[in-house]
Amino acid sequence: MATTMLAFSPLSNSTFSTPFKTSKNPQNLTPFLALRRNPFSIRCFQSPETTIPTQVQTFWGWLSDRGIISAKTPLKPGIVSEGLGLLAQKNLAKNEVVLEMPKKFWISPETVSASEIGSVCNGLKPWVSVALFLMREKMLGDASSWKPYIDILPDCTNSTIYWSEEELSELQGSQLLNTTLGVKDLVANEFAKLEEEVIVPNRGLFPFDMTLNDFVWAFGILRSRAFTRLEGQSLVLIPLADLINHSPDITVQDYAYEIRGAGLFSRELLFSLKTPVPVKAGDQVLIQYDLNKSNAELALDYGFIESRSERNAYTLTLEIPESDPFFGDKLDIAESNGMGEVAYFDIVLDQPLPALMLPYLRLLALSGQDAFLLESIFRNSIWGHLELPISRANEELICQVIRNACTAALSGYTTTIEEDEKLLAQSDLNPRLKIAIGVRLGEKKVLQQIDGVFKEREMEMGGFEYYQERRLKDLGLAGAQGEKLPWIGEV
């Protein structure tokens, strides 16, 4: 195997966020996005205040005028430690419906198509068109019919896309840093295209100074609050419902929301939100955003992380190098088994390696005397063989490559696990710094775990049964201990 690549993986299978995929890892820290902010400062909603801000009151009045809420509505917005949130107005039972929002109050790509800018948004990616719509509505100010909603949206969250260069430097060496820079790059590219193809040629519709910062704001809003797993919808903002915060204590898999018909004789669609757990009057209604997201994904999408160990993950990217003399055969075998030239493996702290990782690695490492297994007569049975050790040379190479990659990745961080643990024990840590330390610590622990797994394999290698021994045994030509009988040649 000439090279085995370890890199970050673009992950985003969000619930309450976006269908964006990131691509490559920028190599440096230079932010192309100058967000003017003091290090570790956050404007986002801070500790609870008792009075409801005027914008929230106006928003509530706006919803009430449109008949969306009434005296019977079992929740209302309030200031909580996560910013704004939804507070129960009465005791709520598990699975009780707390909000129903008709489709005409959603902001989706359809809303954009039907709007004044619809004709110039044809062909835009759904998220780009909604981001452009949001930016424009914000700039329209009083002239926007969405103003009461736009006014309650935060200027930023603690998502890493909003971090300053100094804040990002705390993530040095981490996959999250690469992913964040990749996402920012992607957003900047989309904005440049949008500016050239839509904004500038249609100045009549966009008579404002629209900057990359504005687009990043809109992107962050979508990433943190658009619902993406709704039937028939790519992404959709649901005012009021998007004030729901996340609770790490809610671990039910079922989604707390759905789209359903408004009634037997109505063709209207409703977004319906339920509380997944019972809530006492006055307490916050919360949901689980996504049980499958890693801390890095939570940090990127929403700007928070959790302490549960399974949120710590590291994505190994493995690739069949084109320079491999057996590239074609290996690719064919990978593809016949549902994989490809590149494979991403999410390794989770305290959990076993993904089942397909060792077979894929053995395939990548196949060479020399083992290469006969790549011949077409083995095509139907090869994957079964790869599920078990092939040869000592093959297994040694895998261990060596992975352990070297772990050492290289670990050397990229500027702090050790012990230093991070000490830092995290401090009280009053800035939330962004806490996220940075938590994520880099988690990544390092996973890397250490991977290294440990392959170190153990190296030590156990002498006791493994390899392909040739299995084959001899199958043919009844090996002794009880797998030793080759003296008169046996190659099989």
Ligand SMILES: C[S@@+](CC[C@H](N)C(=O)[O-])C[C@H]1O[C@@H](n2cnc3c(N)ncnc32)[C@H](O)[C@@H]1O
């Ligand atoms: C869908 S919005 C929820 C409403 C939001 N709190 C607000 O003030 O507009 C998601 C954002 O809320 C905040 N949030 C939600 N749950 C949180 C949690 N458990 N811890 C910290 N922040 C949270 C994060 O800023 C996240 O990006």
